[in-house]
Each structure stands twice: as C-alpha cells, then as structure tokens.
Amino acid sequence: MQSLAGMSWRSALREKMVARFFFPLHECLKGHPTTYWLKIFQQAQYWSKDRLKDWQQQQLRNLLADTYQHHAFYRTLWNHLPGDFYEIPVVNKQLLQMHAHALKPPLNLGFQTGYTSGSSGTPLFYYQSQHRIARDVAAKWRCLQWFDLDMGSREAVVWGSPLEWQRYTWLHRLRDRAMNTRLFPVMQIDQQNMHTLFGNLVQYQPEILMSYPSVLEQVIKLNSHNNIKKLRLKAVLTTAEELLPHTQKFLEKTLRCPVINSYGAREAGFIAQACPQGNLHIMAENMLVEIIQPETDNVLPLGHLGDIVVTNLSSYGYPIIRYRTGDVGMLSEELCACGIQLPILKKLEGRNTDFLVDEKNKKIHRAQFSAIFSLFPMVNQFKIIQHTARRIEVLCAPKHCLSENMHQLKEKMQHCFGETVEITILTCDALVYDAKIKHRFVENRMLLRESV
Numbered sequence: 262m263q264s265l266a267g268m269s270w271r272s273a274l275r276e277k278m279v280a281r282f283f284f285p286l287h288e289c290l291k292g293h294p295t296t297y298w299l300k301i302f303q304q305a306q307y308w309s310k311d312r313l314k315d316w317q318q319q320q321l322r323n324l325l326a327d328t329y330q331h332h333a334f335y336r337t338l339w340n341h342l343p344g345d346f347y348e349i350p351v352v353n354k355q356l357l358q359m360h361a362h363a364l365k366p367p368l369n370l371g372f373q374t375g376y377t378s379g380s381s382g383t384p385l386f387y388y389q390s391q392h393r394i395a396r397d398v399a400a401k402w403r404c405l406q407w408f409d410l411d412m413g414s415r416e417a418v419v420w421g422s423p424l425e426w427q428r429y430t431w432l433h434r435l436r437d438r439a440m441n442t443r444l445f446p447v448m449q450i451d452q453q454n455m456h457t458l459f460g461n462l463v464q465y466q467p468e469i470l471m472s473y474p475s476v477l478e479q480v481i482k483l484n485s486h487n488n489i490k491k492l493r494l495k496a497v498l499t500t501a502e503e504l505l506p507h508t509q510k511f512l513e514k515t516l517r518c519p520v521i522n523s524y525g526a527r528e529a530g531f532i533a534q535a536c537p538q539g540n541l542h543i544m545a546e547n548m549l550v551e552i553i554q555p556e557t558d559n560v561l562p563l564g565h566l567g568d569i570v571v572t573n574l575s576s577y578g579y580p581i582i583r584y585r586t587g588d589v590g591m592l593s594e595e596l597c598a599c600g601i602q603l604p605i606l607k608k609l610e611g612r613n614t615d616f617l618v619d620e621k622n623k624k625i626h627r628a629q630f631s632a633i634f635s636l637f638p639m640v641n642q643f644k645i646i647q648h649t650a651r652r653i654e655v656l657c658a659p660k661h662c663l664s665e666n667m668h669q670l671k672e673k674m675q676h677c678f679g680e681t682v683e684i685t686i687l688t689c690d691a692l693v694y695d696a697k698i699k700h701r702f703v704e705n706r707m708l709l710r711e712s713v
C-alpha cells in the first residue's frame with residue numbers, strides 16, 4: 262500500500278506536469294492561444310480602471326468595425342456603423358434563433374459549433390473562433406489560480422446536460438485522464454443515482470468538484486453525514502444555476518471547502534467568477550457587462566438592479582453584442598479586498614422566471630423559499646408551483662412524517678404570499694428531477710403560459 266506522503270508527492274508532480282506541459286500542449290494542438298491570453302489576463306486583473314477602459318474601447322471598436330463589415334444581419338439591424346455604443350439595439354436569444362442562417366460564419370475559417378441545451382425552448386446554435394475559446398479557457402485558468410489551484414488539480418465534473426455526455430467518446434476519456442479530470446454524467450436526481458454518484462466520487466477523490474448547486478445539494482442531502490466526510494475537496498465550483506446564499510452556506514459547511522460561484526452562458530461566454538472574498542469579478546478584459554431597465558432598455562447606473570446585457574469582445578464571426586442573457590443583476594463600484602481590480606457584479610439573481618408573485622403582485626425571489634425551507638431540515642426536496650395569482654402548490658419530500666411541522670410551514674408560506682392566496686402542501690416519497698433541465702424549485706406557470 263502506498264503512503265499518503267508518496268501519493269501527495271506524486272499527485273503534486275502530476276498537477277505540475279499538466280499545468281506546465283500537457284495542458285499548454287493540448288491547447289496548442291487545438292490551435293487555441295490559451296497560454297498567450299493567460300499571461301495577459303494575469304497582468305490585466307491588476308490594471309487601473311482607466312487602463313482597463315482604454316483596452317475595452319479599443320477591443321470594442323475593432324469588433325464593431327469587423328461586425329459591420331462582415332455581417333449583413335448587423336448592418337441591417339444597426340443601419341450605420343454606430344458612433345455611440347448605447348445606440349446599438351439589444352438582442353436576445355430568440356432574435357439570434359430567428360436569424361440563425363444569416364448569422365452563420367464561414368466554417369472553413371476554423372469556427373467551432375456549439376448549441377445551448379434548449380431548456381428554455383428551442384436550442385440555439387452558436388459559433389466560436391479559436392481566439393474566443395482560448396480567452397474563455399485562459400480566464401477560467403486565471404480564476405483557479407485565485408484559489409491556489411491550477412489546471413491539473415484533480416477534478417470531477419458532475420453534469421446533467423446531454424450535450425457533454427452524449428459526445429463523451431473514448432478519445433475524450435483518454436484526454437481527460439491525461440488532464441486529470443473526469444466527467445460524471447447524472448441523468449436523474451433520485452436517491453439511487455445520488456448514492457451511486459457519491460460512491461464514484463469517493464473512489465475518484467477529486468480536489469475540485471464542479472456541478473450545478475442544486476445537484477450538489479441533493480448529493481449531500483441523500484447521503485449520510487459520515488459518508489460526506491470521505492470527500493476531501495479543496496474547492497467546489499458551481500455554475501449554470503444561481504448559487505443562493507443559503508445553499509452556499511450549506512455546501513461550505515458540509516463539504517468543508519470554499520464553494521465558488523461562476524457565471525456564464527454557453528452562447529455568450531465566461532462572464533464572472535467569485536474571488537476568495539466571495540465577490541463576483543467580471544472578466545472585463547473580454548466581457549462588457551451592462552445593466553439595463555427591462556422595459557425601456559435604458560442603461561441603469563451602478564447600484565441598480567436590472568437585466569444583464571453582455572458584449573463578448575472576442576466574439577468575431579458570431580458577434581455577441583449587447584446580448585440580453587435573461588438574468589437579473591446589479592453592478593457595483595466597490596473595490597474588493599482581494600486586490601483584483603476587475604469590476605464586481607454585486608448581485609446575480611437568476612432568471613426572471615425564478616420569481617413568484619404575492620397577492621399584491623410583488624415579486625418574491627426563490628431565495629426566500631430556500632431560506633424558509635432551511636428551517637425545515639427534515640425536508641429533503643421541495644418544489645413550489647404558482648398556478649395562478651391566487652393558487653400555490655407546494656410539493657415536499659420529507660425524510661419522515663411532516664405532520665408536526667405542517668402547520669408551521671403553511672404559516673410561513675402564507676406569510677410570504679398573503680392571506681388571500683390558497684396554499685396546498687402535498688407530500689410524497691421523492692421528487693424525481695430530470696437532470697437535463699436545470700433544476701428549478703420554483704415554477705411560475707403563469708409566466709410559462711404567457712410565453713407560449
């Protein structure tokens with residue numbers, strides 16, 4: 262049997278080999294200038310505000326000129342080469358879907374195709390140049406270094422999207438093995454699958470675990486406390502869903518490591534990641550983030566909550582310019598104690614559909630329900646469905662009988678929605694989620710009906 266000291270020496274050597282040799286070679290063979298961008302981003306994160314702004318303006322001018330010259334779709338949409346950036350109309354996923362054919366870049370120039378999962382309806386096909394991919398990967402690499410981690414740190418990726426695991430061939434497995442990473446597909450979130458997944462993770466012993474926060478929460482809740490201690494993680498990276506404060510606290514306490522929030526969209530790119538201080542820093546060398554008023558599209562000042570609109574400064578060929586991500590957020594001017602000068606996305610509140618409404622039509626964010634259910638640890642899973650403005654259904658899967666706490670739970674929910682709203686609480690053995698779709702524990706069926 263190998264000693265732990267021997268193991269950690271070997272694993273440290275392996276990490277170094279991947280970070281210094283295998284990964285740069287892999288990127289080079291794929292034609293991605295990732296190491297070039299990593300060096301730039303390592304310096305740029307300490308640039309002054311003015312220097313960063315100059316850099317962004319230069320990158321933006323080049324992107325706008327190229328887009329206007331090569332894309333008939335944008336020439337028509339803009340009417341003229343915009344002198345004022347804020348004159349450019351905001352675009353969204355539906356518009357890009359509608360004009361998919363016109364937006365297709367010449368594939369012989371080395372563009373890679375991708376598509377979004379279509380969890381909100383139709384999938385969107387998008388295209389990325391080698392430079393855009395390299396900048397995204399370099400930015401993620403830089404962010405790992407904020408936590409003394411590196412490419413090559415043993416990583417487990419727990420993913421529900423079929424986009425990854427349907428294309429996960431023996432070649433990918435071989436590549437991932439060399440890079441010290443492994444994909445763990447999860448099809449359905451139920452007791453049996455979560456037990457099997459946890460057993461596989463303990464056997465693999467990753468240092469970094471990357472997944473949806475809702476999946477991780479279920480992995481922990483459906484496995485015993487003693488078993489959880491068998492995982493010795495250095496960090497958890499969450500993405501694809503909003504990381505709610507209560508979920509973050511719960512994961513950090515049980516997994517005994519930092520839980521790092523990151524924010525991005527497949528079609529738009531890597532937008533922001535939390536630093537060791539917990540602030541979401543925007544990848545501002547490559548991404549312009551604005552907050553706009555949802556109804557008028559007017560830009561809101563710092564400190565105001567509104568729709569997030571992004572411009573990917575390396576999105577040549579398939580431009581992402583003033584693209585509404587569908588998420589709600591707020592920018593802040595404050596400086597972070599971590600020393601990184603990149604601007605901060607102070608609030609990130611998920612999709613508009615993450616809100617339910619009370620009797621006075623006031624929005625209630627799903628974080629509020631997460632906080633309520635934290636007071637009922639006997640509930641493993643829950644889902645709140647708003648059928649109408651006056652009818653709410655709460656589905657609960659408790660560990661044991663909820664009868665003693667039922668009254669208290671109903672009282673809390675009633676307080677949230679108002680006395681005139683009819684609330685029905687139903688219990689069942691387990692809620693089975695489809696992991697292909699981002700797990701949403703609130704469902705606003707009124708909004709769904711409106712969008713049909």
Ligand SMILES: [Zn+2]
Pocket residue numbers: 536537538539540542597598599600601
């Ligand atoms: Zn920071």
